[in-house]
Amino acid sequence: MSIDKAKGIIAKPMPREWYDVHSLKSIEDEETRKLYSSIIACKKPYFMQYIYPSLAKQYLQYTKNANKNCMREFGIQIPELMRIPEEERTERQSEFLFFYNERIPVGDHACVMNKICHRFEEEFDGFIRARTKEIEFDYTIMKSGAEYLTNQFKAVSSLYSEYSQRVKDIALATKLDKTDDDELTLALDRLKEAFCNKLSLICPDPNVLCEILLDVCYTKGSTKRFVWDMCSDQIIHNLFINAGRCIHFPTRDEEGDISYRGDNFSIRELRVEDTEV
């Protein structure tokens, strides 16, 4: 509706009783109220949580809390409770499930989009986790082997903690202030610039700085954002050097062994000389 208005289309607004539960309650005629309540569109469909992050957050919080309550009350989780045949459930269990479905913030009915969404979820459930366990990432491929002093490492480590804290503060302030994403990006850019300057004072050589930052970020389980924010160019350069100055990229090839969206591709190798870098 609001999109139509923005386009200049005069749209007749939907009656509030069609989508608002409180307005629905004000209908005096009982039959109409019953009919409207059976078809009211007060919830966004399940798949829309992937479009609206706030809806996803609301849904996750709801399921997490309901699951906790289910575990406390019955000693089982909600999916297990749902698997119990209806006639075998106790009165309290049936009541719990009824209110769980009533109050759920998304509509999870068997529409085509929801079915597709569930299919995707099943397919990708634990996909990344399984892959990360399979392949242990060796971050030394991004290093150049430059040496540095312990003092420099300590100084960069403390800046790393400060940066992480400042990013958290900015995120909190954005939430409290309800500012938009552009302002958040701008604030993060400013922070990045300020920390770049601080780091260049500690270690003016970008090669050495990259080495320290990689050791600081990749030896901890926490975020690697700092190193990529500060010296992404140097990392790309190191990768290029470590790969023997070769770039590998996919090109369309009818006899290629990689198929993607109906086309075949093969990997080509290109050697870049010093002068071209």
Place this chain on the structure above:
Amino acid sequence: MNIILNEYEWADRMLTEKRMDSGMYKTLLLVAKKYYVDGYNSTQVTKLLTQFMVECGKNPNIQREYAIMESAVKRAKKYPCIRLDGIPITKPELDTIDSIEQPTLRRVALAMLCDAKYWDYAKGIDAHWTVSSDRDIVKMANVSARFASQCSMYAELRDLGLIEFAKKVDNVNVRVLFMQPGETAFTVTDFRNIGYQYLQRFGGSYYVCENCGVLNKNLNANKKGRPRKYCPECATFLHSNWREILKNPDKFGEFKTLA
């Protein structure tokens, strides 16, 4: 979430020592509450907080940090400043806790009771609901339990008739049912390590950290040697910063950087 019993005193200490121990937002909130208690108005509180931020090395001119401060000033006006010296536990309540068979459950029940009493005081109502998450409650009780065991502990306490769950399916708060009036038998003065405070009544080796004042269990009680002076967190801080502390004794005062 770390519950502070005497917010006024805590904020006063932060102001004197120019520190922000509980994160920027919470510290500013509590300091703002203190200023309101002292009789300042919103404009004056904003000015004083700006000054405090500068003293702590923050820049209130940056829009983000100013937004945090502004929000703290607004919020502080809505909520009263908590000034509690301790949470009194009455004799009938303690008897009920002591009657529970499992020792871990006793500590969890005590932590719940303290939490419910704190929030009753903070909100000015007699509803006896706990607000802290079960993770915080279990942590306060010095019990280490995973999600499933936490839930089974709650279920056991419910079966014993000591607590009740909320009716809403997604409300995880619980109501304490064994709050009874009577003679004070025991006072909880610190919400960190309530479980140890309870266990200390039955003996055992415990020590109070000289820096942050938290009660801790002496894990090396049977070993010979000097008794412990600092809790593990303070000891680690002291170990890694002793040079700086010796260099700037004025800055660190009595080494109160972690309290």
